[in-house]
Amino acid sequence: MPANPFNGFTDFGVGIGLRVPHYQHILSEKPVVDWFEIISENYMIDGGRPLHVLDQILERYRVVQHGVSMYFGSHEPANREHLKRLKALVKRTKTPWLTDHLCWGSVDGTYSHDLLPMPYTFEAARLTAQKIREVRDFLEIPIAVENVSSYAEFHVSEMTEWEFLTEVVELADCGILLDVNNIYVSSRNHNFNPLDYVNGVPAERVAQVHIAGHSKFEKYILDTHDHPVIDPVWKLYARAIERAGHTATLLEWDDKIPSFEEVHNEALKANQFIAEMEVAS
Amino acid sequence: MNLLEIQHRMLDAVMQPLTNDEQMQPRTRDGRSMHDVAAEFIKPNDRLSSFERLEIYNRQYWFRVLAALEEDFRGLRAIIGPRRFAALSKAYLIDCPSESFTLRNLGCRLEWWLRSHPEHIQPRAALALDMVRLEWAEIEAFDGAAEPLLISGEMLVSDADPRFRLQPYIQLLSLRYPVDDLLLAIRKDDSDGEMASNAISERRKQMRASKVVRQKPQAVFLVVHRLDYSVYFKRIEAEAFLFIRALREGKTLSAAAVLAFQGRDIPESKLLGIVQSWFANWSSLGWFCRPESPNQEFISSLERQS
Numbered sequence: 001m002p003a004n005p006f007n008g009f010t011d012f013g014v015g016i017g018l019r020v021p022h023y024q025h026i027l028s029e030k031p032v033v034d035w036f037e038i039i040s041e042n043y044m045i046d047g048g049r050p051l052h053v054l055d056q057i058l059e060r061y062r063v064v065q066h067g068v069s070m071y072f073g074s075h076e077p078a079n080r081e082h083l084k085r086l087k088a089l090v091k092r093t094k095t096p097w098l099t100d101h102l103c104w105g106s107v108d109g110t111y112s113h114d115l116l117p118m119p120y121t122f123e124a125a126r127l128t129a130q131k132i133r134e135v136r137d138f139l140e141i142p143i144a145v146e147n148v149s150s151y152a153e154f155h156v157s158e159m160t161e162w163e164f165l166t167e168v169v170e171l172a173d174c175g176i177l178l179d180v181n182n183i184y185v186s187s188r189n190h191n192f193n194p195l196d197y198v199n200g201v202p203a204e205r206v207a208q209v210h211i212a213g214h215s216k217f218e219k220y221i222l223d224t225h226d227h228p229v230i231d232p233v234w235k236l237y238a239r240a241i242e243r244a245g246h247t248a249t250l251l252e253w254d255d256k257i258p259s260f261e262e263v264h265n266e267a268l269k270a271n272q273f274i275a276e277m278e279v280a281s
Numbered sequence: 282m283n284l285l286e287i288q289h290r291m292l293d294a295v296m297q298p299l300t301n302d303e304q305m306q307p308r309t310r311d312g313r314s315m316h317d318v319a320a321e322f323i324k325p326n327d328r329l330s331s332f333e334r335l336e337i338y339n340r341q342y343w344f345r346v347l348a349a350l351e352e353d354f355r356g357l358r359a360i361i362g363p364r365r366f367a368a369l370s371k372a373y374l375i376d377c378p379s380e381s382f383t384l385r386n387l388g389c390r391l392e393w394w395l396r397s398h399p400e401h402i403q404p405r406a407a408l409a410l411d412m413v414r415l416e417w418a419e420i421e422a423f424d425g426a427a428e429p430l431l432i433s434g435e436m437l438v439s440d441a442d443p444r445f446r447l448q449p450y451i452q453l454l455s456l457r458y459p460v461d462d463l464l465l466a467i468r469k470d471d472s473d474g475e476m477a478s479n480a481i482s483e484r485r486k487q488m489r490a491s492k493v494v495r496q497k498p499q500a501v502f503l504v505v506h507r508l509d510y511s512v513y514f515k516r517i518e519a520e521a522f523l524f525i526r527a528l529r530e531g532k533t534l535s536a537a538a539v540l541a542f543q544g545r546d547i548p549e550s551k552l553l554g555i556v557q558s559w560f561a562n563w564s565s566l567g568w569f570c571r572p573e574s575p576n577q578e579f580i581s582s583l584e585r586q587s
Contacts, residue, residue, distance in 0.1 A: 046426035049510035
């Protein structure tokens with residue numbers, strides 16, 4: 001199921017996040033990279049260097065947009081200015097699908113700039129799915145929602161996180177950006193078996209997979225994207241692609257960013273699991 | 282508790298300032314126990330209480346927004362010092378939390394807010410305000426829109442007294458202090474300091490403080506502009522500033538010239554030469570863009586040249 005309606009029937013391989021410290025290397029060395037993921041908000045501007053660099057990247061590479069502030073789960077309606085700017089960027093990048101997080105982060109127009117966790121209730125699922133549909137109708141592009149790392153759970157939750165994710169994507173008829181690092185982080189923070197999560201999501205809706213590193217503290221794990229991917233996360237990745245097929249895969253590295261080669265090589269480790277999965281199947 | 286109630290309650294807690302030792306406040310703004318409030322909607326686990334789980338988000342919020350503001354206003358921080366800057370940032374973000382989907386806009390109300398809270402920047406309020414205006418102008422110039430250039434030879438042949446449009450990214454600042462030089466010096470210090478020992482860093486801090494104290498008022502007319510996608514500061518003369526500001530306001534060429542040279546006894550022939558030299562320089566820097574709706578004469582003039 002690599003190509004499906006939720007990733008625009010594309011067949012992308014392993015990519016990495018486009019980050020400022022790598023701009024110069026990418027533009028001068030033109031390395032072979034299957035695709036780049038960009039943070040939409042970094043380019044939802046009127047002009048200047050970021051858009052100039054993006055245009056050069058677009059001439060040579062495939063780009064998929066990933067957002068951090070649509071806040072599908074916020075109770076308030078989507079911000080119209082945000083949507084208009086996002087649509088302009090979608091036209092520029094021709095992204096085959098667009099992703100953002102299954103979370104909330106704003107109330108009454110005040111923004112936290114964080115990915116805050118959802119209460120897993122049917123009411124929240126209904127409201128979130130409705131907003132995803134509205135955004136998709138406005139942008140006219142497939143949307144996939146990403147499970148976030150979380151550090152808190154709510155008394156009012158009526159289901160597990162993976163049941164909530166399933167409920168939302170079925171109601172919205174949208175895709176999933178399955179972040180296996182986030183599953184691992186949340187599983188350690190909330191004491192569940194991460195394989196139950198991977199096995200519990202509708203595999204046919206997985207449009208893309210995220211892999212990343214994280215930081216361990218004494219009493220919890222924080223999703224910091226500043227380390228290589230650890231073995232237990234690779235195991236979850238292997239199981240995810242076993243279920244979903246050879247799906248577009250993206251390594252996120254956002255802090256203490258090493259050289260381009262180091263980040264790319266870390267991402268390319270995914271190919272080993274893809275090859276093993278293909279042999280096994 | 283429904284979704285909206287949870288979101289209100291959680292955001293209130295998350296955006297409440299941290300204690301001095303960067304912990305979550307033990308009480309809410311209305312005096313309730315934060316432990317009780319957290320326990321009402323957040324589950325504890327075997328390692329963390331409801332309070333501690335909520336505190337993770339509270340700390341993340343403040344670390345993130347404070348770091349973003351510090352990154353954008355390093356010049357202001359150098360003028361008032363890190364401790365006062367931290368206090369100012371906290372007070373500003375309590376009054377003016379983000380209303381934008383992007384952190385880029387976090388400081389957009391800082392100048393306005395400081396004008397009604399000068400206690401945070403006294404006794405160097407004028408210097409600090411100039412610096413804030415410059416740092417915000419730089420953000421605007423960095424990613425503001427650029428329109429097609431008015432290329433050499435293009436002119437409105439039918440209009441004897443044309444209007445010229447400036448690139449939207451250009452920022453015009455009339456300053457009371459030479460904060461452009463100060464900001465560049467602060468950045469150089471910061472960049473050198475990254476490779477220095479603690480002792481040298483300390484000496485640099487003292488030198489920077491004395492640099493700030495030494496700042497004397499000096500009228501500076503500054504254009505914050507962009508060339509090859511990098512932002513630059515360009516000082517211009519007072520008359521040139523009045524002239525270009527009038528053009529930005531949509532005034533005609535002659536009206537802008539009258540404003541610029543009001544009260545100056547300059548022969549017309551010399552005046553023309555001055556304006557021509559400004560235009561030559563500013564055009565070479567790409568500051569002018571094409572008219573919004575070119576008339577037929579404008580198009581014709583282009584065709585004649587091609």
